Amino acid sequence: MSETRQDIGIGELARRAGCLPETVRYYEHVGLLHETSRTEGGQRRYGEEAVRRLTFIRHARDFGFSVEAVRELLAMSDRPDMCCDEVxxxxxxxxxxxxxxxxxLSALRDELQRMIGQCAGGKVESCRIIEVLSDHQLCDSDTAHGGAFDLGEPPAAAARRS
Incomplete structure (x- = not known):
């Protein structure tokens, strides 16, 4: 397959990069993946460079890099002669x-274990877990809160990355 040929469709690109076609469209929409040529029927056509770029994007996202950080990493990878200090x-x-x-997350785990350990297994009206979730003052630590699960993106965006 020639490096410049654009002969694979979005489904094949997604399959080769281990994602869904919706993910490809999302990365095009946010500017991480370059828009590509289309057939007369409007189907996107991609080449090997798109496979490499999408694989890079997916791998960086798997490492938890934000879309903006991936954008920066891609810009730096496009300049192979630059010093890698910025990377x-x-x-x-x-x-x-x-x-x-x-x-x-560790503090959150500890707090959850504490809540579960204090639950007597009775009725919901006296459930310690419900009680603690209803009153922040009953938590042992403020560090268990504050976005321990916040990965910087809404769940819908995370689903698109899959």
Whole structure:
């Protein structure tokens, strides 16, 4: 297959990158994947470069990089002769965010275990879990809150990445 030929459809591109056609359309819409040529019937046609780029995007997103960070990484990868200090700095910043998220998740896990451990298994009217969820003051720690699960995107966007 020639590097410049645009001979695969959106379904094949998605299959080769391990995602859905809706994901391809989303990445085109947000500008991570270049719009491509279309047939007379309006079908998108892609080449090997699109496969490589989409695979890169998917892998970076699997690592939890935001769409904006992926945009920056792609821009840097398009300049192979540049020093990789900026790439390293971006990855280090992302690692710091992951470490922070892990700390919040650990605190959240501890709080959930505490709530579950205090539940007597009676009726909902006296359920400790419902009680704690209804009153923030009953939590042991504020660190268990504050977006421990917030990955910076709405669930619909996460579904599109799949």
């Amino acid at each position: 390293d700095a971006l990855a280090k910043h992302h690692l710091e965010e992951v470490e922070s998220r892990l700390q919040r």
